[in-house]
Amino acid sequence: MTTSASGGPAGFRRALVRDPRRLVAILLWSVLEAAPAFLVGHAVARAIEDGFARARPLTGLAWLAALGLAWLVSAVGARQVVLAVAAVAEPFRDDLLTRVVEGALRRPLAERPDSAATARAGLQVELARDAFAAVVTTVRGFAFTLVSVVLGLLTLAPGTLVLVLPPFAAGLAFFLASLPALARRQRAFLLADEELARSMTATAAGLRDIEACGLAEREDARLARRVGAQRDAARALARVTAVRTAALAVGGWLPVVLLLAGTPWLLDGGAGPGVIVGALAYVTQSLAPALGGLVQGLGVSGVRLVATLRRIAAAAPPPPPSPPAIRPSGADLTLRSVTFSYGPHSAPVLDRLDLTVPEGDHLAVVGPSGAGKSTLAALLSGILRPGEGEALIGGVPADRADPAARVLIPQEAYVFRGTLRDNLAYLVPEATGLDAAVAALGAAGLVESLGGYDAVLDPAALSAGQRQLLALVRAHLTPAPLLILDEATCHLDPAAEALAENALAARHGTLIVVAHRLTSALRARRVLLMDGPRITIGTHDELIRVSPLYADLAGHWQPEPVS
The missing domain is CATH 3.40.50.300 (P-loop containing nucleotide triphosphate hydrolases)
Structure with a gap:
């Protein structure tokens, strides 16, 4: 899967860089959207240490108001990001739809899919478009949030990075390592679901003949096997999906435990209580949600995107290259x-x-x-x-x-x-x-x-x-x-x-x-x-x-x- 129509790595790159202006717009609006991720720790720390701890409530409220203003700016940036990502996802959808239509038209009449298969292919294209947009949005948001949090902790209390980054990296690596298995289980589930739908459609169309020929029990057993196969595929997918919870616990919440356990060490190093609360705000309000979004986005939308694109590629293989056109010698x-x-x-x-x-x-x-x-x-x-x-x-x-x-x-x-x-x-x-x-x-x-x-x-x-x-x-x-x-x-x-x-x-x-x-x-x-x-x-x-x-x-x- 390396062509743009199939949506492989080359297809993703093509969709993203087809119009560089859209990519630049996504990046610039993402900077505004990530503003609270950088400011939250500093604002909380300064509000406590420079404001409320010194009996200066107006100063503390001013820092919190600045954080609130950053959230308003972030909301504007998030809206523009959604619009910009949609402008990238629609041409990606068009490429896939073109692939499906061309694949169907280039097949011999006897091999062309039925209307139900064509409808399923159209639905898969829509699912792929939505999943593509979700993946782009999630990965981009995670990257900008991670950079913002690292810069925020580095400028607020560099020592906290030792407590935060190792478990976070371990949880992230654990999740990424589970993605191939998730993709395989998702594909198996899609295949089982399609096979069950196909069997149910065929059975519904032939109910009269099935009853007339006394084949009800055999047909019931056949459908029961299809239902069982779908159930087993769903259970296998659920077991692998549980890995996401473990990855989120290690990468998102273990840093909180380590920060709390390392508080005496941080205080001995000169960090005040406000700085520690600010570092906790970075982890709980920015880093953990970003990791959760990535786990949910890639674990659901990303895996679904890969599985759906493989189904589209299998149903609509790329047409063979057309031979070069030849200029006729005349008009006879x-x-x-x-x-x-x-x-x-x-x-x-x-x-x-x-x-x-x-x-x-x-x-x-x-x-x-x-x-x-x-x-x-x-x-x-x-x-x-x-x-x-x-x-x-x-x-x-x-x-x-x-x-x-x-x-x-x-x-x-x-x-x-x-x-x-x-x-x-x-x-x-x-x-x-x-x-x-x-x-x-x-x-x-x-x-x-x-x-x-x-x-x-x-x-x-x-x-x-x-x-x-x-x-x-x-x-x-x-x-x-x-x-x-x-x-x-x-x-x-x-x-x-x-x-x-x-x-x-x-x-x-x-x-x-x-x-x-x-x-x-x-x-x-x-x-x-x-x-x-x-x-x-x-x-x-x-x-x-x-x-x-x-x-x-x-x-x-x-x-x-x-x-």
């Missing part, structure tokens, strides 16, 4: 014996399909609903890979072709929140000729109504047709030699569709149009008719003569008048 398309289905037991959508589309061709793809037109578009663009055979763009496997070599526009066009200029030119950031592309696609009126290129778009406020028109302008701007429109004009009126298709066909390169209207087939140079696994290709007039299906489609799919 070739399918050789391509077979594709959406599952190992599903009928093939395409079966041993051969197809050649020369560079510069304008091909319309037609056929009844469910014939596989969108599947063909996805194979030609490289989004899907053939189960058998190969799909090539310019002699290069479509899924390995340089993304800049083709553009696929689906039926639901993608528009993001941002300026109109950014939406139109994001495939080619340095694009010029926006006005020419907008005019060619007949989108000048839309641009004007939206407020110009620098207007900020709200995708939800755009109609489906407006989003499609913007996507078509975006495609026209790119130098990609292959454009694939998968019913990308279905929300446009016939006149706008004709203008858009003619403008895109006039570009250099190859145009594939999954037709929504017959007029798209009439404008194309060739027409590909899909009828299940079979295809027929030719001009419109040729298909009318040789294909009864196409003739029937043409009879029912009347071209709409274009004004």
Whole structure:
């Protein structure tokens, strides 16, 4: 676990230093938050020795008021620390969620987790985010408190360090040594809990069959074993967790006993009663609570974080590195014996399909609903890979072709929140000729109504047709030699569709149009008719003569008048 997505050491460092300003903010606010940890001993000692012991109550109260003011400042610092840590934890959560989603999407369909497993993975990501924030907050607070207490004791009564630091270090070391065992027990508990949940879900779904087949006793025994395994894992975790109490006793409260036992020695060394009470305040009000927070934070949140990250890593292993993209030598398309289905037991959508589309061709793809037109578009663009055979763009496997070599526009066009200029030119950031592309696609009126290129778009406020028109302008701007429109004009009126298709066909390169209207087939140079696994290709007039299906489609799919 060394990647940022898995949350290992490299992932922690990446999350913390991704934005150095946030890390600096955490450190600076932590100084304010730790102010009472440094001041508490001095304030109590001075309030006693310079104030109340000398019958100067106002002086004593002034020192205590200063300590109270330090607590107010600390509260402000603590609030800002929480906000700063949250700003670090959210990108960490996003990395984990990206890992889970990418791992699920890269798996074959047959191996993808069910919805319950996906929900558990999402819950684990949220738990990891919360645990990460708790660990960062706890460890940071402990470190600043420890430094403050050591500086406070060093400046108040250096001799007390001999009584305080050795047992404190022993308790801390004892706790840290127990963390690996805690992590193992926590992981075992999580596994047992998940297995019990999985078994209960399966049993609940099959209660009717279990009762009908007389398997109730066997199923009851199986669930009892799962419950017993979870109980045993919980008990083992509780036994190891008890180590935390012992570590806190040694590191947090043994120093108090040693300070009290060493009081005569400290008095002989010149320390006054106020100094001894101040040293006790350092231990009881700052050091012991800080150690308790660390024990609780690492012993619960830290162990949970490690166990959860391991579960996420096991459920979503890092995807294999993608092979480098290859720039095709042209925009011709070739399918050789391509077979594709959406599952190992599903009928093939395409079966041993051969197809050649020369560079510069304008091909319309037609056929009844469910014939596989969108599947063909996805194979030609490289989004899907053939189960058998190969799909090539310019002699290069479509899924390995340089993304800049083709553009696929689906039926639901993608528009993001941002300026109109950014939406139109994001495939080619340095694009010029926006006005020419907008005019060619007949989108000048839309641009004007939206407020110009620098207007900020709200995708939800755009109609489906407006989003499609913007996507078509975006495609026209790119130098990609292959454009694939998968019913990308279905929300446009016939006149706008004709203008858009003619403008895109006039570009250099190859145009594939999954037709929504017959007029798209009439404008194309060739027409590909899909009828299940079979295809027929030719001009419109040729298909009318040789294909009864196409003739029937043409009879029912009347071209709409274009004004």
